[in-house]
Each structure stands twice: as C-alpha cells, then as structure tokens.
Amino acid sequence: MSESAYGEEMQSDQVRGWLIDWFEKRGTNIDKTGESLKSNYFELGLVDSLGLMELMTALEGTFHIRFSEDHFQDPRFSTIQGLSELITELACQKDSKTA
Amino acid sequence: MILGVDHLALSSNHILSAGLRNLQDQGYCVKFVQDELTNSETKKPFLSCYQPIHSVAYCQTDRGVSLELTGHDAPLKDRPSWYQILMESAPDGTKPFAGDLPCSSKDWEVTVGCKGALAGLWDPFHAQLWYLPSPITKKQEKVVKNATVRAVLVPVVDLERSNTFWEKGIGVRRINDGHVDGRGWVHLAWKSLIPRWSLEIILFETESKSVPLCLDDSGFTCIAFLSNNIIQDRARLLEYGALEASESSEHLINKKRLWITIARGPSGELIELIEFEKENARELGGGRN
Numbered sequence: 001m002s003e004s005a006y007g008e009e010m011q012s013d014q015v016r017g018w019l020i021d022w023f024e025k026r027g028t029n030i031d032k033t034g035e036s037l038k039s040n041y042f043e044l045g046l047v048d049s050l051g052l053m054e055l056m057t058a059l060e061g062t063f064h065i066r067f068s069e070d071h072f073q074d075p076r077f078s079t080i081q082g083l084s085e086l087i088t089e090l091a092c093q094k095d096s097k098t099a
Numbered sequence: 100m101i102l103g104v105d106h107l108a109l110s111s112n113h114i115l116s117a118g119l120r121n122l123q124d125q126g127y128c129v130k131f132v133q134d135e136l137t138n139s140e141t142k143k144p145f146l147s148c149y150q151p152i153h154s155v156a157y158c159q160t161d162r163g164v165s166l167e168l169t170g171h172d173a174p175l176k177d178r179p180s181w182y183q184i185l186m187e188s189a190p191d192g193t194k195p196f197a198g199d200l201p202c203s204s205k206d207w208e209v210t211v212g213c214k215g216a217l218a219g220l221w222d223p224f225h226a227q228l229w230y231l232p233s234p235i236t237k238k239q240e241k242v243v244k245n246a247t248v249r250a251v252l253v254p255v256v257d258l259e260r261s262n263t264f265w266e267k268g269i270g271v272r273r274i275n276d277g278h279v280d281g282r283g284w285v286h287l288a289w290k291s292l293i294p295r296w297s298l299e300i301i302l303f304e305t306e307s308k309s310v311p312l313c314l315d316d317s318g319f320t321c322i323a324f325l326s327n328n329i330i331q332d333r334a335r336l337l338e339y340g341a342l343e344a345s346e347s348s349e350h351l352i353n354k355k356r357l358w359i360t361i362a363r364g365p366s367g368e369l370i371e372l373i374e375f376e377k378e379n380a381r382e383l384g385g386g387r388n
Contacts, residue, residue, distance in 0.1 A: 042292055042293050049102075049103075049105070049293070049296070049325060049375075050355070050375050050377075052102070052293075053102070053325075053327050053375060053377055054377050056327060057327070057377050067100070068100070069100060069101070069270045072100070072102060072291070072292070073290055073291065073292065075292065077292055078292045
C-alpha cells in the first residue's frame with residue numbers, strides 16, 4: 001500500500017470514528033463493524049432537517065472542508081461509510097491544493 | 100447553500116380543523132399548528148393586506164414535499180395560483196375548475212410525461228390545482244390516497260432570465276427542455292437525499308404579463324427552501340435576477356429560532372428562504388421535519 005493510500009485510509013477511519021461519536025452522542029447506537037455503517041440514516045429517521053444542518057456545520061468546522069450542492073445530492077452522503085469517504089476525498093483535495 | 104425544498108405555502112382564510120382533517124385524509128401528518136404568529140413587517144411588500152398576526156400549520160408526508168397552510172386572517176385575493184401544482188391524485192373536496200389557466204393538460208404530458216391531468220378547485224382551501232386521474236381499481240381493492248405534489252409549473256415571461264434565476268440563483272438542476280405549441284419550457288428538479296425536500300419544477304413560457312403576486316393570494320403562493328446561509332443565498336438570488344428580496348427577519352416558530360427572507364423571482368413568483376438557528380436549537384425542541 002502506498003504511503004498516500006495508507007494515509008487516506010487512516011484519515012477515513014478517523015472520520016468514521018468522528019461520525020460514529022456524533023451519532024452516539026444523539027442517542028443512536030452504531031454497530032461499528034456491521035451494516036449500520038452502510039445504512040441510510042435519512043431513511044432510518046436518525047437525522048432530520050435540523051440535524052443535517054448541524055452535522056454539515058460540525059463537519060465543515062472540524063475537517064476544514066466545504067460542501068457544495070453536488071455533495072449534498074451524492075448518495076454517499078446518506079451513510080456513515082459513504083460520508084466518511086466523501087469527507088476524506090474533500091480533505092485530500094484541499095491538502096493537495098495547499099501543498 | 101440551499102439544501103432542499105422545505106414546503107409549499109397554501110393559503111387559507113383561517114386554519115380550521117376541517118381543513119387540517121382534509122389534509123390528514125390525504126396522508127399528511129400535521130407536525131404543528133401555531134396561531135397568533137407575529138407577521139414581520141419585512142413581508143409587507145409581499146402581502147396585499149398586511150395583518151400583524153397570522154397562523155401556520157405545517158403538514159408533512161413521506162411521499163412528497165410538505166405543505167404549510169397559512170391562515171392570513173383576511174380575505175384572500177381570488178385568482179388562479181401563479182404556481183400551477185400537479186397532484187398525484189385529486190384531494191378530497193376537489194371539483195372541476197373552469198377558467199383560463201396558464202397551462203393545459205397537454206403541457207403536463209409534454210413536460211413531465213403525465214397524461215390526462217385535470218384542472219380542479221380544491222374547495223376547502225379554494226385552491227386551483229391540477230390532478231392526475233385515479234387508476235380504475237376493483238371494487239374490493241383498497242385505494243391508498245396519494246394526493247401529494249407531483250410537480251410545480253411556473254409560468255415565466257422570459258424563459259432565459261427565469262432559467263438563470265432558478266438554475267444559478269437557487270441551484271435547481273436542468274433535466275430536459277423543449278417547445279410545445281411555440282412556447283419554450285425547461286424541466287428542472289431539486290433532487291435531495293430526503294424525498295420530501297425534492298421537487299420537480301417546470302418553467303413554462305407564457306404570454307401573460309407577470310402580476311404582483313402576493314402571499315395572501317388564494318392557492319399555492321410560495322415555494323420555501325432551506326438554507327444554511329440565508330444572507331449568502333439571498334445575495335445569490337438578487338445576483339441572478341430576483342426582482343426584490345426582503346431583509347431576513349427572525350422568528351420563533353414551533354419553539355425554534357429561524358430566519359426568513361421572501362424574494363420575488365423574475366416573473367413575480369415568490370420564494371422563501373429559511374435558515375434554522377443551529378446552535379442550541381435542540382434545546383428549543385428539535386427539527387422541524
């Protein structure tokens with residue numbers, strides 16, 4: 001595995017951990033290894049409109065990224081697994097621009 | 100950034116339990132009713148008869164966009180809605196509508212592929228709308244009501260200008276476009292990950308002149324969008340052709356603090372932007388939908 005791919009995977013793990021914490025602080029138990037990482041949290045009713053705004057604000061602040069309308073319509077946005085990939089991509093893009 | 104469609108505003112003289120029951124019968128769940136809400140003075144340019152208070156009832160369905168019933172406590176201006184709404188089926192209390200409308204049944208077929216749309220008047224709200232005929236079912240078969248919004252048609256005076264406003268100002272995506280009987284149309288869609296934040300919108304060229312539409316007209320008067328930065332989004336609407344936009348005003352609705360801006364699009368259509376207070380919002384009662 002290349003150094004950058006290793007770094008990306010580690011970052012994705014960190015983001016996933018952050019997301020799991022965020023959901024658990026709101027009273028949702030997440031099966032960290034199971035299907036719940038791939039479940040659609042909108043369909044499960046775990047995130048409402050206000051919750052989504054809070055989540056976006058927290059993610060943008062924590063990971064120093066900026067979501068666009070395109071990201072918000074990306075199906076990956078609706079699962080913990082997908083969202084952690086998306087955030088990792090955005091963070092890497094930002095890092096490569098600033099490098 | 101605009102995140103999705105919050106609701107369509109549906110006017111009423113007063114919020115009456117009969118009206119709410121009618122919406123519940125169509126599969127809507129009444130999330131909250133709030134009387135005696137202060138009407139911000141920033142809304143004055145968008146009302147034909149400003150009243151210091153009004154009432155709202157927020158009605159939600161999992162199958163489509165939410166409706167906000169707005170009781171204006173004043174006589175409504177009686178004319179067909181500028182926004183032409185197509186429902187999946189006729190809501191209870193709908194009777195045939197006869198009168199001039201900015202679009203026809205054929206236009207719905209050409210633009211969104213919905214055949215046989217009929218014009219109706221939703222009597223409990225005196226709201227003109229379109230609906231799709233119900234499929235013929237066997238006598239014993241239970242008919243599941245689905246009087247949800249299928250699409251919204253916006254008559255526009257200048258298609259190019261309006262398209263810029265809706266695509267660039269609001270951020271709705273283009274699906275298709277074409278011409279019918281010499282009039283241009285653009286099919287747009289807001290596709291959100293949350294179905295009730297999604298909406299199909301058709302801009303349809305009309306020869307009618309735009310009229311000063313008001314929030315207290317009868318029928319469907321306004322499309323409300325959720326924003327996570329109302330100041331930035333208001334500026335973007337003005338940059339891409341909004342004729343006017345109110346300064347954002349602060350409200351406390353259903354125990355939640357939020358900001359509202361009303362804007363008028365290039366053809367006079369009314370748009371509302373809503374931003375919820377994020378911090379401490381949970382303590383005030385949780386999400387709206």
